[in-house]
Amino acid sequence: MTDFQPALADADLSDNNSRAVTLNGQKVLICRAGGALYAVENRCTHQEAELEGGRIRGCFISCPLHGVRFDLRDGTSMGQLTREALPTYEVRVVDGMIEVAVNN
Ligand code: FES
Numbered sequence: 001m002t003d004f005q006p007a008l009a010d011a012d013l014s015d016n017n018s019r020a021v022t023l024n025g026q027k028v029l030i031c032r033a034g035g036a037l038y039a040v041e042n043r044c045t046h047q048e049a050e051l052e053g054g055r056i057r058g059c060f061i062s063c064p065l066h067g068v069r070f071d072l073r074d075g076t077s078m079g080q081l082t083r084e085a086l087p088t089y090e091v092r093v094v095d096g097m098i099e100v101a102v103n104n
């Protein structure tokens with residue numbers, strides 16, 4: 001079962017930026033890229049670095065540690081270091097709050 005959980009105020013996340021939150025014990029990274037919102041697991045599938053603060057370009061985020069790029073839309077990884085996709089979450093805005101669907 002997944003359930004939308006309030007994560008942070010929509011106004012608190014600027015474009016091409018990311019914020020880490022913990023929801024139901026899951027480490028989630030909320031990103032705004034090109035004006036759109038995305039939510040992914042905040043753990044690189046290469047060596048588990050946190051992705052918060054990774055450079056965002058277009059709809060891609062780069063891992064701060066070794067630079068693997070992930071497509072924020074579906075978590076697909078680029079390059080040779082890892083072929084494992086990032087888990088992604090549904091995200092929406094309700095009454096000015098960003099909400100993310102996480103497992104209960
Ligand atoms: S830990 Fe992210 S690219 Fe190596």
